[in-house]
Amino acid sequence: MASGAPQLHASGSPRVIVAGATGFAGALAAHLLWRHPGFELAAVTGRSEVGRRLHDLYPRYRVPLEIEPLDLDRLGQIDAAIVAYPHAAAAPTVGDLRARGARVVDLSADFRLASLSTYERWYGAHPRPDLLAEAVYGLTELHRERIAAAGLVANPGCYPTASLLGLAPLARAGLIADVVIDAKQGISGAGRVFDDTTHLSMAGENILPYKVAEHRHTPEIEEQLQPLRAAAGAGDEVAVLFQAHLVPVDQGELADCYVTTTRPVGDAELGELFAAAYEHEPFVEVVAAPPGTRDVRETNFCHVFAKADPHSGKVIVLSAIDNLWKGTSSQAVQNLNLMFGHAEIEGLT
Amino acid sequence: MASGAPQLHASGSPRVIVAGATGFAGALAAHLLWRHPGFELAAVTGRSEVGRRLHDLYPRYRVPLEIEPLDLDRLGQIDAAIVAYPHAAAAPTVGDLRARGARVVDLSADFRLASLSTYERWYGAHPRPDLLAEAVYGLTELHRERIAAAGLVANPGCYPTASLLGLAPLARAGLIADVVIDAKQGISGAGRVFDDTTHLSMAGENILPYKVAEHRHTPEIEEQLQPLRAAAGAGDEVAVLFQAHLVPVDQGELADCYVTTTRPVGDAELGELFAAAYEHEPFVEVVAAPPGTRDVRETNFCHVFAKADPHSGKVIVLSAIDNLWKGTSSQAVQNLNLMFGHAEIEGLT
Amino acid sequence: MASGAPQLHASGSPRVIVAGATGFAGALAAHLLWRHPGFELAAVTGRSEVGRRLHDLYPRYRVPLEIEPLDLDRLGQIDAAIVAYPHAAAAPTVGDLRARGARVVDLSADFRLASLSTYERWYGAHPRPDLLAEAVYGLTELHRERIAAAGLVANPGCYPTASLLGLAPLARAGLIADVVIDAKQGISGAGRVFDDTTHLSMAGENILPYKVAEHRHTPEIEEQLQPLRAAAGAGDEVAVLFQAHLVPVDQGELADCYVTTTRPVGDAELGELFAAAYEHEPFVEVVAAPPGTRDVRETNFCHVFAKADPHSGKVIVLSAIDNLWKGTSSQAVQNLNLMFGHAEIEGLT
């Protein structure tokens, strides 16, 4: 099969699996696909909890399927998969799925970076560098057409999703000379991981910065900004400063982008730039007041707000998403919708 | 009485009142003074809740005094007062107290800004501009000696407290060319105010930016940074970009300061600068890991962490405090300690 | 129109309004009706916030209608209304709506109690006692058929909803000799009310019992239990002890029912009783493990768990709901579905 050719199950909806459905991201993806009118959730797999219904692990997600080990030989024809494994663990499974013709949305970092050397610096050896060339970066609003045709979509990290949706209109206009991104995220961003950062008695009543001057998401943001800037004729590459924080909410993420612009920009121009960028986007809303993350909780929406600060001469862009939804799993479904010819909003509103 | 002359009550400890003890800041100040071995808490006053014991309003603060209206004629000799009123409401009371010789720590914004015109731009008409000249800015670590001799101390806002403790070592070294401050605070920072921003069902599961490109604390930070920079021979004034957020914790505040430096600075130099600045400070601790606000909850400590980001060339300074303690009421007591010759840490550890 | 006769708008779906849409309950009802395929949300009314879009007040609820004053003359044909007013304020509006032929689901306490004297003891004078006779108590699972035919449905309180769904199978079997109900609720249960009980800095880190030995929901529970018990031939009335608590969650409610039984009952019999009661119920699930409220958050489900305690001889029934959903607004929609011939689950899954 040519990568990207629509591939529909003979008897009806595409058959999709979620590999790694026991974590927060995989479970939500399974929930969204289970209730989706345009896909058949064929299996949910996991390396733990085998034999338990996903419903019992995540009662709010009323998915009655049992967790099973991933056994591609047994699963029969699979049209697509969402892979929710940690980085490095994901790539081999992605490769196996691709080899059988399944189209894949991978939630890990394994195929997000075009540059192999950048990947290796941050994550170590890459298990399947041969697949990098076919991967499309899955920020829907930036790469819609290529995603629609893709065989392998590398779903963005939640931090880059919020950051890039906030910055893209400025980057395309060649306005970014320098940017500081200060991002805050809820505890679900740490995943179903059990340690001091997720225990309520330690994460509660805490505002916790982490990975200072060493965040893996920096190169991902830079790689995506660069072609936008270049197309606008902007000059040198921008070195992004990205800083992450955990705050005691469950789901929610805010990226504050502080942009030094290449020339003075006022609120009128900002209004036009952002309206033009997003007026036809079903899931990005340019809002009139500073966006709280609660406003987008459990939705695929991104709320964006931009304002000039005449005092400092900088531009402030605020971008709010649900880290597990638009930041991860519902964006994966948004991409699957594109890949299989469904309306982009199907199953997501 | 000459402003600043020590003024001790004949029979023993200085008699102190808290004016405006029904709000969060005033109540905590009363709690700290009640258990303080070196002061006599003579009265707690309020415009509401008159006749109720402070203990009944704030059961954790075991202060058995009844709230009374502020009636200076009835109170007898008062050596000092902490005034916890909103801006504009504070200044007249501060004036009355000063007229009777009481030394005052004012928690409002009324005397924080040296420039009257700056005050008027952000807060409107000033009720007592005549008192501006005698006011000393109450960030203990910056103005210890002047505070010790002061008759009127303008206690800093919590945001400037965290920000300035993070930035002062760099400012004094003339290293700040540009700075973005992204601050996050718990809901107690909004005070005992009842609205959408404090209701748990709206403040919970929310990360909320507010007052974008218009924060009143910006000029306060700039006014304090400027002389430090000037003393180091740094050039033009720095236009600070300050952005505030509410997150669903009760007490806690983190200021992330992103500094473009006037020349390259590495971690070794940062380590020396911050160690030199704070090694003798009883309440500022330079920490080895990114500081969470939980670590300083209900203490007068400020935890500061500085790191160079070679990628962007900037310096990141993180500063964590409890907004109600070091950010407000315990710093007021720290200042009172200095003003009355007590050990600076008395009653605070 | 005979009360209860189906009343469909000529051109299609029934036209429904939500009166009092600015509070938590009314806003959620509007959200559910807006996305409901079988109703037309004709208007959202309020006494405050007039002219603002409901979407702007509650961004997660993407209802673009503007809040308008309630003016029945202007609204044209209204087939049904959900009234979300406080008690005493609701009854006159309910009367006006009934006079024009609209079928009403009232969320207030005004028509929940059959006994006028009981109402007056707890709530004061009743504005429209003439309407009591036609009101049907809106706990769907207990009164499904009468609700389907009703012109006026008194939606239950959230506490009685959870309690009665837990107790009904035992009451019908004549097994309840005595019952203590200890209920815990999230802060949204207090409504969009701004005071010490809802401020995050007071409601957070708190477990707060309230209204000890004086809860208004006691008679509502007793009135509903009594006919079930009587039908089983049980003797004297049961005096329910009901105790309420606020805990720092947003939405969620758990009722623990401690039942002294009229004869020994074991887990096998309990299992049969509850299975028989709820096996065909679309929204009541008898669960195998103690139910957490998180499992039913933002759903119309009630999770029920029953277990005998051989040590004390009592039976423990745990009943978990979302206080705003099944406890209030989604149950109102469930009732509207019945009243207008829709599938009971329509718009609710």
Add this chain to the structure above:
Amino acid sequence: MASGAPQLHASGSPRVIVAGATGFAGALAAHLLWRHPGFELAAVTGRSEVGRRLHDLYPRYRVPLEIEPLDLDRLGQIDAAIVAYPHAAAAPTVGDLRARGARVVDLSADFRLASLSTYERWYGAHPRPDLLAEAVYGLTELHRERIAAAGLVANPGCYPTASLLGLAPLARAGLIADVVIDAKQGISGAGRVFDDTTHLSMAGENILPYKVAEHRHTPEIEEQLQPLRAAAGAGDEVAVLFQAHLVPVDQGELADCYVTTTRPVGDAELGELFAAAYEHEPFVEVVAAPPGTRDVRETNFCHVFAKADPHSGKVIVLSAIDNLWKGTSSQAVQNLNLMFGHAEIEGLT
């Protein structure tokens, strides 16, 4: 040394260690002892985190000692120990400490139950049944004199602490015919344990009942109530029904006790009983309004409230504590104060 004889370190304060200082309870005990004027904290031991300062693990607890393995040979003369191990693990260490003459407050369940068979039913084999005879149950207000003379104090569980302080005045008056206890606790009660019940993304927005009809604390409560009732001439043993819940607070615990009385009791009599029981107690306060746990957070206080419910004929007693303080570690220090002749409140206010 005879068990219970005062044993003071020659050179000054008694030397105390905390064994198991890396968990929440041990760390708080170390914090309280470190700042205590009457004890010398000689060591903090742990099986993990060896070599790290306790301050680094728990920054709010400014204890600079390093965690070391427990090596009694190396520690020299130890006058007392607080042992914060899990049950079964504690008993052997308690035995070793007793063999060297140290007086011990054990925070585990190992010595709380006088009946060996009851222990074995709930916890399995007892490692040191020979020590049961000398153990004194450490609920200070019930056993003050025996604690003062004890060599081994079995600190109560937090649930029994709250429950028994609420019930003791009724038990001593022979008024308890039957009791249901519904208790709610913060997540710190689960300890520094990492699983679904403590992860903020699962414990948040949840009200979770657990261990239905099988709680280990039931026999502990019954064993303590029985002699109080017997002394009052009350008849058969009472079979307590105890039900526990986790709610998303960090520290806090409320026990609601629903008592069927042996004869009618009104509020006046309740007021006298509770006043008489607690008027001289430094840490038990009979409060006039239903007690929230926030009121006692991070204190050794227990707030008790009792009210008759004429409707049901029952008595409701509410008892609020901080589960880690009065429920565990500060009560341990209260007991140590008694054991070493300090004022009972020393170091605790």
